[in-house]
Amino acid sequence: MSLLSLRALSVTLRERQVLDSVSLDVGPGELVGLIGPNGAGKTTLMRAALGLIGATGESSLAALSPEARAKAAAWMPQAREIAWPVTVETLVALGRLPHGRRPGPADRAAVDAALARMALEPFRHRTATRLSGGEQARALIARALAQDTPLVMADEPIAGLDPAHQIATMEVFRDLARDGHGIIVSLHDLGLAARHCTRVVVLAEGRMIAEGPPSEVMTADLLARAFHISAFHAETADGPVFQPLRVIR
Numbered sequence: 001m002s003l004l005s006l007r008a009l010s011v012t013l014r015e016r017q018v019l020d021s022v023s024l025d026v027g028p029g030e031l032v033g034l035i036g037p038n039g040a041g042k043t044t045l046m047r048a049a050l051g052l053i054g055a056t057g058e059s060s061l062a063a064l065s066p067e068a069r070a071k072a073a074a075w076m077p078q079a080r081e082i083a084w085p086v087t088v089e090t091l092v093a094l095g096r097l098p099h100g101r102r103p104g105p106a107d108r109a110a111v112d113a114a115l116a117r118m119a120l121e122p123f124r125h126r127t128a129t130r131l132s133g134g135e136q137a138r139a140l141i142a143r144a145l146a147q148d149t150p151l152v153m154a155d156e157p158i159a160g161l162d163p164a165h166q167i168a169t170m171e172v173f174r175d176l177a178r179d180g181h182g183i184i185v186s187l188h189d190l191g192l193a194a195r196h197c198t199r200v201v202v203l204a205e206g207r208m209i210a211e212g213p214p215s216e217v218m219t220a221d222l223l224a225r226a227f228h229i230s231a232f233h234a235e236t237a238d239g240p241v242f243q244p245l246r247v248i249r
């Protein structure tokens with residue numbers, strides 16, 4: 001079963017092809033890390049997959065009605081905008097809107113579970129716009145989790161989080177994948193990608209240049225080609241460690 005199927009997805013912006021014929025399937029149980037340098041096309045890929053920008057090719061999600069899509073996929077965009085000074089609980093409850101009807105016990109349970117997963121219970125009654133940047137990011141992740149969709153797509157969800165919350169959030173995504181969800185996250189931390197993702201998809205200049213298990217894909221050659229860096233890499237009891245070292249010019 002596929003939760004997302006992309007075929008030859010391409011996007012041209014201002015007469016420049018920024019996404020070039022990307023094909024990808026994401027299934028239950030997968031935590032897919034979308035990696036690549038700035039401007040590689042990660043955001044464009046996710047937005048085109050969701051049907052938020054015009055594209056050629058096929059996306060199973062873009063083909064759905066907005067109502068059906070909101071039940072199929074939760075989306076956490078890179079811009080973390082909280083428009084109204086509502087409580088964290090109310091913000092997270094907005095994730096339940098696609099489920100329609102008047103909120104009932106199942107909705108309250110989903111909100112409680114999302115708040116607990118993101119360690120936000122102490123913030124439940126705080127005004128979301130008055131939280132720190134990282135706390136707001138966690139609240140927006142919780143809103144996406146409360147949507148309780150088979151697929152979660154998040155654009156740099158751990159950017160700006162402190163190390164403990166970065167690790168904890170990747171563990172939340174991994175647990176969701178183990179529960180049978182599919183997750184796509186873009187991220188720049190190669191160490192966290194290597195340690196937590198079941199698969200990485202590498203974009204460079206709009207093209208998918210590699211995909212597969214991190215241990216197979218994240219080679220010295222790939223890091224040099226895609227990111228122009230060398231990195232320290234070791235296998236430890238806690239999993240792989242990647243530390244970027246030098247820019248290769």
Ligand SMILES: Nc1ncnc2c1ncn2[C@@H]1O[C@H](COP(=O)(O)OP(=O)(O)OP(=O)(O)O)[C@@H](O)[C@H]1O
Nearest residue numbers: 013014018036037038039040041042043044045078
């Ligand atoms: N509205 C737009 N008009 C023209 N070009 C755009 C537009 N939006 C994005 N681009 C270009 O498309 C390319 C891909 O951008 P995208 O935001 O998908 O990259 P990204 O991999 O998510 O980068 P980052 O890691 O910096 O977030 C970039 O070169 C960007 O300048």
